[in-house]
Amino acid sequence: MMENDLAINLARAQFAFTVSFHFLFPAFTIGIASYLAVLEGLWLKTDKGVYANLYRYWLKIFAVVFAMGVVSGIVMSYQFGTNWSVFSDKAGPIIGPLMAYEVLTAFFLEAGFLGVMLFGINKVGRKLHFVATLAVAVGTFISAFWILSVNSWMQTPVGYAINDVGQFVPAAGWWDIVWNPSFPYRLIHTLLAAYLTTAFAVGAVGAWHLLKDRTNPGARKMFSMAMWMAALVAPAQIFMGDLHGLNTLEHQPAKVMAMEGHYQSHPDGAPLILFGIPNSKEKRVDYAIEIPKASSLILKHDLNAPLAGLDTIPDQDEPPVGIVFWSFRVMVGLGFAMLGIGLWSLLARSRKKLYDWPWLHRAALVMGPSGFIAVLAGWVTTEVGRQPFTVYGLLRTSESAAPLDAPAVAASLLAFVLVYFVVFGAGIIYLFKLAAKTPEAHEPTPDDAPIRSAGITPAAAVLEGDHEEGVAP
Amino acid sequence: MNGIDLTVIWAGIIAFAVVVYVIMDGFDLGIGILFPNFKVGPDRDTAMNSIAPVWDGNETWLVLGGGGLLAAFPLAYAIILPALYAPLIAMLLGLVLRGVAFEFRWRDPAHRARWDFAFTAGSVIATFAQGITLGALLQGITVEGRAYAGGWWEWLTPFSLLTGFALLVGYALLGCCWLIWKTEGSLQRQCYSYAGRLGILLLVAIALVSAATPFLEAEYYTRWLAYPGIIATAQIPLATLIISVLYFRSLSKQQEAAPFFYALGLFGLSLIGLAVSMWPDVIPGSITIWQAAAPYESQLFMLVGAGIMVPIILAYTAWAYWVFRGKVGSDGYH
Numbered sequence: 001m002m003e004n005d006l007a008i009n010l011a012r013a014q015f016a017f018t019v020s021f022h023f024l025f026p027a028f029t030i031g032i033a034s035y036l037a038v039l040e041g042l043w044l045k046t047d048k049g050v051y052a053n054l055y056r057y058w059l060k061i062f063a064v065v066f067a068m069g070v071v072s073g074i075v076m077s078y079q080f081g082t083n084w085s086v087f088s089d090k091a092g093p094i095i096g097p098l099m100a101y102e103v104l105t106a107f108f109l110e111a112g113f114l115g116v117m118l119f120g121i122n123k124v125g126r127k128l129h130f131v132a133t134l135a136v137a138v139g140t141f142i143s144a145f146w147i148l149s150v151n152s153w154m155q156t157p158v159g160y161a162i163n164d165v166g167q168f169v170p171a172a173g174w175w176d177i178v179w180n181p182s183f184p185y186r187l188i189h190t191l192l193a194a195y196l197t198t199a200f201a202v203g204a205v206g207a208w209h210l211l212k213d214r215t216n217p218g219a220r221k222m223f224s225m226a227m228w229m230a231a232l233v234a235p236a237q238i239f240m241g242d243l244h245g246l247n248t249l250e251h252q253p254a255k256v257m258a259m260e261g262h263y264q265s266h267p268d269g270a271p272l273i274l275f276g277i278p279n280s281k282e283k284r285v286d287y288a289i290e291i292p293k294a295s296s297l298i299l300k301h302d303l304n305a306p307l308a309g310l311d312t313i314p315d316q317d318e319p320p321v322g323i324v325f326w327s328f329r330v331m332v333g334l335g336f337a338m339l340g341i342g343l344w345s346l347l348a349r350s351r352k353k354l355y356d357w358p359w360l361h362r363a364a365l366v367m368g369p370s371g372f373i374a375v376l377a378g379w380v381t382t383e384v385g386r387q388p389f390t391v392y393g394l395l396r397t398s399e400s401a402a403p404l405d406a407p408a409v410a411a412s413l414l415a416f417v418l419v420y421f422v423v424f425g426a427g428i429i430y431l432f433k434l435a436a437k438t439p440e441a442h443e444p445t446p447d448d449a450p451i452r453s454a455g456i457t458p459a460a461a462v463l464e465g466d467h468e469e470g471v472a473p
Numbered sequence: 474m475n476g477i478d479l480t481v482i483w484a485g486i487i488a489f490a491v492v493v494y495v496i497m498d499g500f501d502l503g504i505g506i507l508f509p510n511f512k513v514g515p516d517r518d519t520a521m522n523s524i525a526p527v528w529d530g531n532e533t534w535l536v537l538g539g540g541g542l543l544a545a546f547p548l549a550y551a552i553i554l555p556a557l558y559a560p561l562i563a564m565l566l567g568l569v570l571r572g573v574a575f576e577f578r579w580r581d582p583a584h585r586a587r588w589d590f591a592f593t594a595g596s597v598i599a600t601f602a603q604g605i606t607l608g609a610l611l612q613g614i615t616v617e618g619r620a621y622a623g624g625w626w627e628w629l630t631p632f633s634l635l636t637g638f639a640l641l642v643g644y645a646l647l648g649c650c651w652l653i654w655k656t657e658g659s660l661q662r663q664c665y666s667y668a669g670r671l672g673i674l675l676l677v678a679i680a681l682v683s684a685a686t687p688f689l690e691a692e693y694y695t696r697w698l699a700y701p702g703i704i705a706t707a708q709i710p711l712a713t714l715i716i717s718v719l720y721f722r723s724l725s726k727q728q729e730a731a732p733f734f735y736a737l738g739l740f741g742l743s744l745i746g747l748a749v750s751m752w753p754d755v756i757p758g759s760i761t762i763w764q765a766a767a768p769y770e771s772q773l774f775m776l777v778g779a780g781i782m783v784p785i786i787l788a789y790t791a792w793a794y795w796v797f798r799g800k801v802g803s804d805g806y807h
Contacts, residue, residue: 071572081554092547104782115526402555
């Protein structure tokens with residue numbers, strides 16, 4: 001039993017590690033793909049060189065992120081089987097088809113058009129190239145759709161029956177399974193998170209270059225676009241996050257109890273614990289700073305509404321409180337910081353100082369990684385908060401694993417850690433190098449391969465000379 | 474009745490995905506295997522450029538094979554993957570290393586040699602692991618109830634190592650023939666000179682695997698070597714022989730596209746041979762496709778998607794290949 005526990009914990013660590021690394025890349029590619037589609041669309045519409053240059057600037061970054069997303073994603077599609085085979089056998093008849101739809105409708109679409117998007121502008125012309133960009137952008141969205149449907153079904157399973165060999169099989173229609181209760185909220189919340197992640201990454205790159213040269217047209221354009229996104233999407237995300245939380249309260253109350261740090265029930269209005277140290281042994285939050293009754297106000301829209309606590313949940317069904325409590329606060333805190341930057345940018349814009357306030361630029365630079373951190377924190381909140389189940393309330397994590405052997409799992413975990421740190425570490429350094437390059441008036445093409453004879457801007461001749469810079473660090 | 478039909482159809486779709494994967498990622502993995510032999514500079518860049526726009530799409534068929542197996546035959550997925558734990562993890566890490574090399578080698582010219590090495594190492598590891606996986610599946614997996622019950626090294630046998638090496642040779646040959654088709658000049662000449670030797674090596678490998686297979690399981694022996702099965706199955710080695718002759722003739726005539734397609738033919742026949750041995754089991758000797766099948770509702774739901782999407786996927790994939798048709802240079806397509 002001890003041996004088995006160790007193996008399962010190692011398998012969980014492995015999944016957490018590989019999925020966390022993976023999630024960073026699609027969270028970024030979903031946003032950049034849409035951003036690229038907007039840039040190319042604007043370029044086609046206005047014929048302004050600044051859009052074409054920004055397109056090529058971000059296309060190079062996109063190519064690196066996308067490659068890392070693809071290879072780390074293939075790992076995920078096999079890890080269900082290598083480490084979680086009992087889960088795969090039992091949940092396969094329901095989640096398998098959804099994931100197959102992801103492959104059929106999203107992965108092929110992205111991969112099929114990516115080559116044309118990266119290398120094909122001279123082969124197919126501007127309009128068809130724009131179609132390829134759109135196809136890739138739509139592909140990232142469809143991919144998010146299916147995989148979040150799978151994840152949401154694991155959180156809020158519906159429409160299933162259990163057959164004689166213990167498998168979850170579809171019982172109601174597939175519509176119910178796909179659109180399970182938490183899915184619409186999770187989908188929108190995650191997509192907005194991807195857009196915010198990209199907005200703040202793009203904004204930080206723009207801010208960096210503005211701090212060096214506030215007249216650079218590429219830096220100004222990307223900073224302005226990013227700040228519009230921040231100002232518009234951050235409040236929408238906070239609103240959406242609240243709805244998602246209410247949905248979670250309805251379907252997974254124990255997760256919300258852990259997020260709130262409510263070990264005890266509060267029959268007449270629960271306090272909102274801002275900070276504190278969850279003490280699961282004593283079942284209380286130490287050093288809590290709290291606003292009386294505010295939690296009931298947020299969750300029930302009534303100051304005196306009773307809220308149940310973890311004392312109503314059997315111990316063996318409780319999620320780990322500490323991790324969920326903290327990751328939730330990190331996510332929410334960053335969300336409000338993003339809102340702050342968005343409002344600040346609106347103020348600067350209204351005074352026509354958007355490109356002139358270095359402190360705004362410095363703040364935006366510091367906030368560059370905020371989206372990635374918030375996305376991971378949110379993911380940890382929802383996934384750890386789902387424990388101790390893989391299929392919520394129905395299949396325990398401890399009963400989902402493959403017939404694992406601790407040394408084998410430990411060895412593979414070590415291999416993943418080593419390879420990921422070296423490979424993705426290098427990749428992230430390359431991203432910084434690409435982003436550190438000043439956006440030029442005539443951005444070189446993404447890579448050596450194909451585009452040489454004619455550029456995608458009117459200034460074709462300049463591209464010839466710029467070519468070598470495309471591969472320089 | 475309907476359920477049975479769908480199970481067979483799904484077995485066919487998974488087999489189709491595997492075949493397409495082996496053919497398509499085969500040549501780009503093969504280029505990775507041969508990569509150290511190419512001269513640093515334009516030759517290597519050309520070899521890389523010939524697959525840069527398509528490798529990602531090629532690899533997606535592997536995800537369809539894995540994802541499709543989970544969806545249509547969850548029990549098989551749940552048994553095969555733990556049984557092949559080490560080779561599959563190695564394959565995934567190999568694919569990580571080679572996949573990023575496509576981008577990274579251009580981003581970091583100072584360390585290009587390292588990423589070229591990662592490209593080769595990843596390709597070799599992934600290919601060898603896939604070959605081992607095929608061999609280990611063919612030789613059988615220990616199953617108890619609904620789970621894998623063998624040890625962590627059950628996959629490691631002389632036979633699975635042989636299939637690992639065979640696949641290395643096979644993919645290298647496909648990559649070689651792809652480059653004959655897509656390049657010119659010194660790189661093409663070099664590939665012509667490899668193609669003959671690799672062809673002979675592949676035939677030896679096919680012969681060894683074919684000779685060993687009937688002795689893995691009594692059922693295989695009956696199918697391949699006993700009367701009357703042999704009348705049908707003997708056609709496969711016969712066809713292999715004919716295609717081999719055509720392959721070598723096309724090389725001696727210095728044809729450009731034909732060797733690639735004959736090489737694909739050899740792969741196709743080997744995979745048909747694999748299917749003849751395994752059918753109708755998904756795990757030979759223990760689990761049939763019907764035992765492993767997902768319920769009818771799952772299969773039907775996916776079949777609608779596959780029926781609509783696979784033709785569309787094939788169409789735009791073909792279009793993407795068409796866009797990048799013709800000879801490729803070190804600095805771009807012309």
